[in-house]
Amino acid sequence: MNQSAKRHSPLQVALIGGAIATTATVSVFGPAWTRCVRAALQDSPKALVDQVWQVVNREYVDGSFNKQDWQATRQSLLSKNYSSNEEAYVAIREALQKLGDPYTRFMDPKQYEALTSQTSGEVSGIGIRMEVNDKTKRLTVVEAIENSPALRGGIKAGDEILAIDGKSTLGLKVDDASKLIRGKAGTPISLQLGRAGQNAVTVKLTRANIEVPTVRYTLKQEGNRRVGYIRLREFSAHAAEQMRRAIRDLSNQKVDAFVLDLRGNPGGLLQASIEIARMWLDDGGIVRTVNRQGYSEDTKANRTALTKLPLAVLVDGNSASASEILTGALKDNKRAIVIGGQTFGKALVQSVHELSDGSGLAVTIAHYYTPAGTDINHKGITPNIKIDLTEAQERQLASNPSLVGTQSDPQYARAIAVLSSNNFAQFSASQSTRPMSASASDLQF
Template sequence: MKRWMKWLAAVIIAFSLVLPDFAKAATFAETEEVFRHVLESHLSKPQESQLVQGALQHIRDMAEKEKNMRLAVRAQDDTLADLRTRIQEWKRLGGWDDSVINGWAIEGMLASLDDPHTTFFTEQDLLFFQSSVENQFVGFGFRLRIQEGSFIIREIVPESPASASPLQRGDRIVEVDGESLADKTLEEAYLYLRGEEGSESLLKVYRPSEDRYLEVKLQRALMTLPEAVGEMFDRGGIGYIRLETFGSDAVYQMQDALNAFSKSGTPLTGLVLDVRDNGGGYLSAARDIAGLFMEEGILMYTTNRNGVEVETWVRNGRDIGVPVRILVNGGSASASELLSGALRDHGIAELVGTTTYGKGSAQQVLLLSGGDALKLTLNEYFTPKRTVVNHVGLKPDLMVEDDGAQVVAALRSLGIRSWEISDRDGDTVINGIPFPTVHPVFREGVDGLEVRAAVLAELIGAADIGLLEYVRLAPYLEANPSLQLQNKNGEITLSYTSK
């Protein structure tokens, strides 16, 4: 049984949501609590005047927006007492209630930090946040990735509202209820997509394959998905585990997957761990999962605002005993980066994919007296070899852009030389395991069947075609007898055995 509130007392490393609405009444007592927590503990060491001016300027801006009211912010207002006085004065002038004007004050203080991971949570926001880390969420049933500024559907959850709609993998979400997602971060996009169970939104999407826009109305539903899922590739004794989040059940589900490998009858010779688009979760989960790969060692170094360094160790773990490849991309953030960096620095794993998100900071969730909460950045973390992660990310050992090619590259680096690759129900199937990819492996071209160039390049080592999107398959079949095209039960399969 999950201990739902245990995490509140622990430092967490999480993919953060910037949540600007304040649904519950917030008194000045909470504003003062937020002020003192941030002033005394935030990693950036903000000045009192910075927080006060940030709060007042934001109230001024919102007053002008909401009521066309012009409020003057005085430069000499730089203390908490000044903030309290001005809030009381402006509240009377504008006729706002406590929840509105104090909400604006808190929002302005936090905005002055330029730290999207320090966040005020109402009680409802807190439940949303916790549910997202536990992979339980209310939503439409698709997973997104951000690519060149576009929000692309990378996976549609079975038996979800999205699966019963016209949406397809590869569609780009352009607007939500008329609000454009242009220039938004992934965190900001989730703000527009979240909502209560049963609520509806109108999505405008662009479908590149058909060069057209379409509108889809969807209703949100409650879904709970596994945090970790594992299976064996058909060839070579390689295990695969997809880790979706670092929630309270992640380590147990990881352990179950590893136990299933050992009971399969096929000796495990290598492991592919997939943390692509995994935005993070609890520090304790990352530490416990690291203990499934290593007996003992430093997980990370953290420094606080005063430069005090603390070591976090993994102890009483076990050596996984096989080479590991970790699939990463720009959506791999925070706890994903922490685990990946630690396993690489200890020589356990190599990273395959693209540069990670770059969130190398740790937060603590603090309960406020009114029942709301503050998620506050306290530390910056570094890998065991003191690699900087924050705002930089981790560069993979094998840089591979294409989703399917990343899997091929990881398996090749683990010694796999025999392949079967196909498309099935919108997935790319590689040696028996389906992967949700934005682009299919095969498509019909003007001159016959074409294959995804990046996948073929990684498969046969043809680096010269790696920058193309698709290439005609026939010439490569003629030139390479080990490359064969088969039709298995109506499914086109590309087989290859390298020397």
């Protein structure tokens, strides 16, 4: 949120906070005392402990620190001797637990690396999606990602991965195989592949940094309507540009309406959600954030919408954080009909800091509200049309993902029914202020 601190370090990446900025470790005890402490703590686990304490002390959204004596916590932390960074990690986590906020959390170097990789929307590897085939029990390629070493190397969906750098994949789980395949860009990797009706072949590739697709879209013919179906899995650094391509491509194909699927989307970068909201909204508020000092910042649309076509948004109990910001903006501005289950209910913004040893710290820095001023924390957003899937329907879609976004998907089918209605505009306006419970017939699509 603070855009002006780029002269400092360590790196701070705002998680559903959007800004990439840098911050200084500022002590509250005065410069001379601070210099002495820093000299004494330099390159020790205590330096890490103090760094975490300082960031929380400066930025945490609750100035009472959950009614904890945060100064006494610092004294306690620095009074201990730590023989390793791992011991310091334990103490840090115990101190953060006192805040009673699951989103303010410490990450060891591996956990921090995983988070930054996820939010960057990039991985270093060969660019394939894999699964263990239910029938053959073999590790199988589901997709070779566009512009990836795998696609350029001729790898196709359905290819069985028999070995990775000479190591057999028999009985190997997808996560374990992924660890073998990922690696530093520019390094070589060898895959032995099996393909129906052919002898096994060995493919040699060079790993590269690959943009992970977080937006998938397709044109669907639903009766006499052409519908652009877009599924957004998370709000990564590349999500906005991928969404822009999807909207433009589908618009060029002369769609009549859109379905935006945010089900299962856990959130991500705030700035990505703002940019995507502006692709659908010409005017109106998007989100209001309030920090510890009570400073309020309103973010609005800026007349950059890419389409004004009818829009339905699909959500569920796992649509959280940045997903709820986007959903709240579209619903409150009556730009879309929201269909599905109650959303997760996370209305807090975190900033993420890289620490001196490569570990990381996420700190809640603000509370956010929808354009109508609604606090959705622990409550979620109530859809205009509330339609929950039965356990049987959830199992069916989970076991057969190809059914998601089809008429066999009750929430999608309801969206198509609404978008196909001749009085969609009137329906949108009249239903935007109150939830509509699904009837038994709604569940039979």
